[in-house]
Amino acid sequence: MSSISASSLAGSLLRQEVLDLHAYHVPDSSGCIKLDAMENPYLLPPVLRDEIAEAVAAAAINRYPDPGAASLKEKIRGLTGLPQGMDVLLGNGSDELIQLLAMAVNKPGATLLSVEPSFVMYRMIATFTGMRYVGVPLATGSGAENFSLDLPATLAAIEREQPALVFLAYPNNPTGNLFSADAVAQLIEAAPGLVVVDEAYYAFASDSFIPRLARYPNLLVMRTFSKLGMAGLRLGFLAGSTAWLEQLEKLRLPYNVGVLPQLVAEKLLGHHEVLQQQAEQIKQDRDKLYRQLGEIAAVRVYPSEANFLLFRIANATAVFDGLKQRGVLIKNLNGGHPMLKDCLRVTVGTPDQNMKFIAALQETLTQLA
């Protein structure tokens, strides 16, 4: 054994799907205004930070966490306004829940279907759990139909592929738009398997499928607190009927949400109005940033119900680099999905950060002209 290198051993031992995967790339952001990852830019009020510090100091971190996270779940149920007979299952971020769902339905040959471009983890997780993956392109066009669901094509794909699991991000990432609720409802009705409506951006959106949970036996709604100011805590949940959740609970690792995330999230949700107010501010600033981007002739900006904006600009990669040189990190989507050619995505920051982003963009465009 000692004569073999670790890399040749890994090459022969690991599954081909794993060897073929590209690791999820997180760029170095040190010293930058960070507008690349849909984080909430605000810190908590000092009083609340003191309250958290005190609770953390008293926490029993020598003990395993409450495996059922009873009091945190109670708080989430209350705030979410779940319909009768519905419950929640907690995940270490919602990414973990995507993985858990894939593992749960992954019979030989089972298919995971989503639309494209959408959240890249659907495809990645399908790949590394060994599921078949089908991505149905979104509609293109010059107006509001751009990046909307292509309903006939998606219905046909559901009929043809019989997916065990369908993911629809509502609003969609990275495009920012909210699909037509009526079209989503038609897909749920047509799907033979589970449909998960991923509401990662619910705090910034005008609609939700939570009130419709009771209507569809194959619907689950997934949410995360990451975009609401708790990205560092790693906490997401699935909402749905207890019949589903009881089964899925069996796959959840017993201590997937640690003592500190449970405790801090519960404290924060106890001051939900603070987070809600930050989200309101972000929505207002998003609309302002949308108008400002729209006034720049070289930019085509797309409507958003999330905390980020997608825009198209010639020489997107050069613009991205120019912004980075000026200390502003956003997300370059050029070179990924063909429909995202020359697209960049900017997370809404504080008013000051947004102003610096616009200034850096204008400087970059002047330099490139």
Ligand SMILES: *Cc1c(COP(=O)(O)O)cnc(C)c1O
């Ligand atoms: C950010 C994001 C998630 C993942 O959130 P975590 O809870 O931080 O893992 C899930 N779905 C979509 C669409 C997202 O944009």
